[in-house]
Amino acid sequence: MMISNMKTYIVALFLLLLVTKAFITEVDAAGECGKTPIRSAAASLSPCLAAARNGRAAVPPVCCSKVGALIKTAPKCLCAVLLSPLAKQAGINPAIAVTIPKRCNIKKRPVGKKCGRYTLP
Structure with a gap:
C-alpha cells in the first residue's frame, strides 16, 4: 500500500x-518583447540612456539603429521597456524617451501610438 x-x-x-x-x-x-526578456531588451537600448534622460542630448546612431530594429520587430516592446521599473531605476524620463524615434528620424515609427499616458510624436 x-x-x-x-x-x-x-x-x-x-x-x-x-x-x-x-x-x-x-x-x-x-510578453510584449516575445521570447526576449524585458531586461535583455532594455540592455540593448543602453546606448539611448543619455537621450532618454535629456531631450537636448544628441541621440547616438547606434541608439537609432537599435530603436529602429525594435520598432520593426516588436514595436510594443519599446513601450514596455520605456515604462518598465528598469527604466525608472535608470532615470529614464518616459516623456523624453518616446521622442527618440522622431529624433532619430525613423520614417516608419508608430506616430500617434499610445505608450502608457504618452503619445509617440
Whole structure:
C-alpha cells in the first residue's frame, strides 16, 4: 500500500512539474518583447540612456539603429521597456524617451501610438 501511494505521489509531482514548466514557458513567450526578456531588451537600448534622460542630448546612431530594429520587430516592446521599473531605476524620463524615434528620424515609427499616458510624436 505504501509503495502504491509513493508511486502516485511521484507521478503527481512529475505532472505538476511538467504543467508548471509549460505555463512558465508560455508566460515567457507571451510578453510584449516575445521570447526576449524585458531586461535583455532594455540592455540593448543602453546606448539611448543619455537621450532618454535629456531631450537636448544628441541621440547616438547606434541608439537609432537599435530603436529602429525594435520598432520593426516588436514595436510594443519599446513601450514596455520605456515604462518598465528598469527604466525608472535608470532615470529614464518616459516623456523624453518616446521622442527618440522622431529624433532619430525613423520614417516608419508608430506616430500617434499610445505608450502608457504618452503619445509617440
